[in-house]
Amino acid sequence: xxxxxxxxxxxxxxxxxxxxxxxxxxxxxxxxxxxxxxxxxxxxxxxxxxxxxxxxxxxxxxxxxxxxxxxxxxxxxxxxxxxxxxxxxxxxxxxxxxxxxxxxxxxxxxxxxxxxxxxxxxxxxxxxxxxxxxxxxxxxxxxxxxxxxxxxxxxxxxxxxxxxxxxxxxxxxx
Amino acid sequence: xxxxxxxxxxxxxxxxxxxxxxxxxxxxxxxxxxxxxxxxxxxxxxxxxxxxxxxxxxxxxxxxxxxxxxxxxxxxxxxxxxxxxxxxxxxxxxxxxxxxxxxxxxxxxxxxxxxxxxxxxxxxxxxxxxxxxxxxxxxxxxxxxxxxxxxxxxxxxxxxxxxxxxxxxxxxxxxxxxxxxxxxxxxxxxxxxxxxxxxxxxxxxxxxxxxxxxxxxxxxxxxxxxxxxxxxxxxx
Numbered sequence: 435x436x437x438x439x440x441x442x443x444x445x446x447x448x449x450x451x452x453x454x455x456x457x458x459x460x461x462x463x464x465x466x467x468x469x470x471x472x473x474x475x476x477x478x479x480x481x482x483x484x485x486x487x488x489x490x491x492x493x494x495x496x497x498x499x500x501x502x503x504x505x506x507x508x509x510x511x512x513x514x515x516x517x518x519x520x521x522x523x524x525x526x527x528x529x530x531x532x533x534x535x536x537x538x539x540x541x542x543x544x545x546x547x548x549x550x551x552x553x554x555x556x557x558x559x560x561x562x563x564x565x566x567x568x569x570x571x572x573x574x575x576x577x578x579x580x581x582x583x584x585x586x587x588x589x590x591x592x593x594x595x596x597x598x599x600x601x602x603x604x605x606x607x608x
Numbered sequence: 609x610x611x612x613x614x615x616x617x618x619x620x621x622x623x624x625x626x627x628x629x630x631x632x633x634x635x636x637x638x639x640x641x642x643x644x645x646x647x648x649x650x651x652x653x654x655x656x657x658x659x660x661x662x663x664x665x666x667x668x669x670x671x672x673x674x675x676x677x678x679x680x681x682x683x684x685x686x687x688x689x690x691x692x693x694x695x696x697x698x699x700x701x702x703x704x705x706x707x708x709x710x711x712x713x714x715x716x717x718x719x720x721x722x723x724x725x726x727x728x729x730x731x732x733x734x735x736x737x738x739x740x741x742x743x744x745x746x747x748x749x750x751x752x753x754x755x756x757x758x759x760x761x762x763x764x765x766x767x768x769x770x771x772x773x774x775x776x777x778x779x780x781x782x783x784x785x786x787x788x789x790x791x792x793x794x795x796x797x798x799x800x801x802x803x804x805x806x807x808x809x810x811x812x813x814x815x816x817x818x819x820x821x822x823x824x825x826x827x828x829x830x831x832x833x834x835x836x837x838x839x840x841x842x843x844x
């Protein structure tokens with residue numbers, strides 16, 4: 435892991451240093467992927483959009499004024515691209531045959547839970563994924579998503595309740 | 609399965625998330641101690657949270673593989689050029705206004721009459737003035753000469769004739785010299801008027817030059833007008 439700060443890595447990336455940018459990718463990929471997963475609710479799409487996000491980040495790195503803000507900046511790009519992807523997907527699904535129910539993770543494990551998470555609205559799923567999947571505390575989630583702490587608590591509360599309701603209705607109480 | 613108390617649901621979830629303060633925690637724990645439905649609900653939520661955390665671990669299991677895939681994909685990408693930041697909507701409005709004004713000025717210039725070519729006009733004026741004044745001067749001089757000569761011839765006095773001839777010669781020189789000076793002065797005034805008007809407004813220049821042309825083009829028909837002590841000034 436590159437020990438340099440985000441600011442130094444971003445500055446070197448501006449000069450075309452791919453090794454420096456690779457350091458930023460290693461540091462922030464997890465967060466970017468989680469945000470994509472949280473918005474999209476689908477692992478495959480999240481992987482694609484996360485890759486697009488980080489490639490676009492490298493292409494646009496010279497637009498970033500303060501390299502120390504790389505984390506928030508790249509997450510914002512990830513959210514925007516994920517939302518765009520979601521819109522395109524909805525448009526396509528309206529025109530084509532609906533896809534089978536989404537699943538957040540891989541083929542193994544608790545499919546009902548994966549489907550229930552995938553069915554949550556994106557604004558509820560995103561904080562839920564960051565809080566439970568990555569074990570982030572509420573303040574970190576709030577900072578990353580640029581929300582108030584109370585706002586994140588409210589989203590999490592609703593997400594937890596809705597998720598439990600869906601799982602109970604499926605007869606699959608965790 | 610016992611149903612949880614609906615009015616306690618939010619507090620149970622908040623408790624799970626660690627959002628309750630001390631007195632609220634104590635009150636909830638007291639309730640949980642005597643309500644099996646709510647205890648069960650809290651246990652369900654705990655299990656749900658654990659299951660989510662497990663799912664998160666599985667999702668993150670191949671993070672390194674996906675991350676390395678991104679790093680490999682970056683090998684063909686180059687960072688773009690720096691983009692000048694756009695300062696909000698004000699700049700956009702300002703740019704739009706500048707474009708509209710610029711377009712207006714451009715259209716105005718394209719549709720405006722051709723500007724006056726002062727240098728060319730100056731040359732025309734010089735020709736016109738000289739052409740109109742020289743015959744008048746010559747006519748005047750010759751007329752005066754004729755009168756003097758007639759008087760001299762009429763006189764039989766040789767001395768008188770010599771004096772008249774000498775005087776005619778002096779006055780002729782003086783008259784010619786004065787006329788040339790006045791012509792130069794007149795011409796300089798015209799040029800100054802042209803320059804002043806040009807600076808002020810090219811339309812005024814056009815009008816002034818038309819007026820000047822009218823005056824000089826018609827010819828200053830008499831030597832008196834040319835050689836008078838107070839020459840006519842050009843009106844703009």
